[in-house]
Amino acid sequence: MTTVTTRTVEYPADGLTMVGHLALPAGTGPRPAVLVGPEGMGLGDVERRRAEALAELGYVALAFDLHGGRYLGDPEEMLARCLPLLDDPDRMREIGGAALDALCAEPRTDPDRIAAVGYGTGGAIGLELGRAGVGLRAIGTVNATTTGRPGEAARIRCPVWAGVGSEDPIMPPARRDAFTAEMRAAGVDWRLTVYGGALHAFHHPPVDHPVVAGVGHHPRHARRAWRDVVDLLAECLPVTEGPGRGTDEHAGAGH
Template sequence: MTQAIQTREIQYTAADGSSLIGYFAAPENSQAVAGVIVAPEWWGRNEYTEQRARELADHGYAALAIDMYGDKRVTTDAKQAYEWMMQTFGDAETIDTRSKAALATLAAQPEVDTTRLAAIGFCYGGKVVLDLARSGADLKAVATFHATLSPKAPAQVGAVKAEILVLHGELDTMVSLDDVASFKDEMFAAQAEHDVIVFEDAKHGFSNPLADERAKANDVDLGYNAEAEQHSLAAMYALLARHLD
């Protein structure tokens, strides 16, 4: 599927005063379409996140690759990424306020149908969109790739409006299968619609073709898996089609 798309950067401000810069991609047409937030890995809003936004636009969605660190800061250094990520954990409301500002910014774009919103996230960004869903955000669907699954606060009954799809690697040493089991328990207790797919022989970062390079440079346990990437993206697009099309 290939169609003409448009892209632009959008500057927005969160309730905590941070100046954030998103990357927006949408089909070139006048009809409002469903909108999807794309939350980045801990590296920041980099080319990989923007690529995923363009792919969503190519599939007929409007997508906003969001900035969680401010001023679209990015890095390829794991220590710097960890520092920036932990800064957003320092105040319990930071992730909440910045993700909600991004969702409001997406919904405010004229290309977006505000009744059809979803969110996807990778690694750290997976936690961002899961916590957004847990907070009761008006989302139809949420998909995560090799995400951090632990909640800021467990989801409550009736709070989660989205169907949640978790895409996880069997060999992920950063998020264990016990963590996956705990997530399932949380979702069942909250009566939230959810599904988990575990990919054999897949490590943390399996969806990113640069994972092996980043692993070697930073001595961290990441690994790209083309088959898991392909199947996880297909599952995500099937989820979006069910709820947004």
């Protein structure tokens, strides 16, 4: 296993002090980098492990924060914060842009080679960075087939991959259809993977607190979704030196 260095990174966004988790690969030179966005609950150990798994692959990875260092395990509190956020593209862009600035402040980040990978709310933020015209190399989302303001998807300048569970009541077929229609109309290089039988947040290992209805872990599809993310990055943001594939176990997808 390669040596991965981690540290906490604090930065301001949305009127809060955000507390991100930065993972650096072995070596000293600049590397491609990945923003890792969490589900609506916020930054937790699952996202930290995913950032570290990406660092094992040779990427600089920042798992960014949504709630000022807090993890919202109470579904009502999480929804009270996230639903207004998801309805406000400018706030999402502010949160994502601040995380991107923090990632670019790391000397080992190659600022011309950055991708965004996000889950749920974190995935929606990645899409909004694309709609804002940020020069990302790839956008990958799970559970975030969200649409933006009319016409702004034309600013997306990179491939977009989205994964969603077929039985996800939060991102149902109508939401998926609207997302794909938006991508088609904008001429985006997009893909959608539907994981049969999976619910919302199927990628996330079970948690020890209440969750919203329609959430459920699917271990097999969790592993597949992680491989799909890694393949997207390998295609659009290849690492020219360093180790090979990271494991889904380190990403929290195989538990």
